[in-house]
Amino acid sequence: xxxxxxxxxxxxxxxxxxxxxxxxxxxxxxxxxxxxxxxxxxxxxxxxxxxxxxxxxxxxxxxxxxxxxxxxxxxxxxxxxxxxxxxxxxxxxxxxxxxxxxxxxxxxxxxxxxxxxxxxxxxxxxxxxxxxxxxxxxxxxxxxxxxxxxxxxxxxxxxxxxxxxxxxxxxxxxxxxxxxxxxxxxxxxxxxxxxxxxxxxxxxxxxxxxxxxxxxxxxxx
Numbered sequence: 001x002x003x004x005x006x007x008x009x010x011x012x013x014x015x016x017x018x019x020x021x022x023x024x025x026x027x028x029x030x031x032x033x034x035x036x037x038x039x040x041x042x043x044x045x046x047x048x049x050x051x052x053x054x055x056x057x058x059x060x061x062x063x064x065x066x067x068x069x070x071x072x073x074x075x076x077x078x079x080x081x082x083x084x085x086x087x088x089x090x091x092x093x094x095x096x097x098x099x100x101x102x103x104x105x106x107x108x109x110x111x112x113x114x115x116x117x118x119x120x121x122x123x124x125x126x127x128x129x130x131x132x133x134x135x136x137x138x139x140x141x142x143x144x145x146x147x148x149x150x151x152x153x154x155x156x157x158x159x160x161x162x163x164x165x166x167x168x169x170x171x172x173x174x175x176x177x178x179x180x181x182x183x184x185x186x187x188x189x190x191x192x193x194x195x196x197x198x199x200x201x202x203x204x205x206x207x208x209x210x211x212x213x214x215x216x217x218x219x220x221x
Contacts (some may be wrong), residue, residue, distance in 0.1 A: 023093040028078060032061060033088040035077045037097065043152045043174055045097040046075070047143030052096030053077075054107070054137040057085035063139075063158035077158070082136075107137030111195040112164070116187065119170055124178045125154060126171040126187070132194070134165040145194075146171065149186035151179055 021039025028034040037049070046065060053060060058079045065075030081088055111132040119127040128146075132138065139158060146152065146169075155170040171187075173179050179187075 021094050021097075023097075025079070025088050025091070025093070031080055033079045033081070035079055035088075035093060036075070037077075037093055038072065038074050039094075040071055041073050041097055044143075044147045045073070046153060046156065047140055047147055048100030049093065049097040050140030050143055051137065052101045052140075053079065054140050055101035056091060056096075057082040057136070058088060058091070059136060060139055060158060061160050063156070065153065065156050067154045107135065107141045109133075109135065109138050109141050109194060111191065114191050114195060116184075116191070126151065126169075126179050126184065128169045128171055128187075130165070130167050130191075132165050134160050134163050138165050139167065142167070145190045146187070149190055150174060150183050151187055 021037075021041060023035065023037040025033050025035045050060065059082055061078040061080050063075070063077035065073060067073055079088060109132055111130050113131050115127075115129045117127050119125050130142065143153070150173055151171040152174070153169045154172050154176070157168045159166045171179060173183055
């Protein structure tokens with residue numbers, strides 16, 4: 001499988017005001033397609049897109065998304081079409097990111113573990129790392145729950161290892177605000193509801209640089 005490189009500088013030109021958002025999908029390997037999507041999107045777009053992809057039976061295997069200056073997003077996802085999926089080339093990904101699927105509901109998910117801490121290198125955003133049994137709708141349901149706590153990713157790294165989802169996020173409030181204590185409590189309550197027999201890993205149990213350490217997944221160009 002081709003490796004992904006940690007560089008988005010040649011991902012695509014920053015969209016102009018006339019062409020504010022767009023997407024493209026290309027074959028990646030025998031079983032995977034690479035989706036690139038960029039431009040201005042409202043808060044919650046990643047959750048809508050993820051729910052739409054799962055509804056269309058297009059599984060996200062890996063992904064990376066980052067908010068860049070001027071409020072634009074650069075993102076890419078490796079997709080695996082499952083039985084019953086449409087031709088990946090025929091899907092309107094921008095529309096999914098704006099409206100999501102019709103009548104889609106959050107799927108029940110269970111986390112094996114999670115970790116939350118402030119990320120000084122990201123200006124005080126919340127760093128969230130989760131592990132859980134992978135299933136269709138895992139990412140979309142997780143992002144939908146985070147939105148319910150008024151938290152939205154400004155950067156996210158998504159990876160599937162076997163049947164385990166391993167995802168990392170830098171979270172902020174609406175408008176890029178730092179998460180409030182109320183949002184932090186809502187986040188803790190939401191995560192605890194997904195891990196009835198698991199507690200968050202204590203900060204002392206993890207390396208001090210956890211929030212800054214890069215993921216083993218790096219995005220492509």
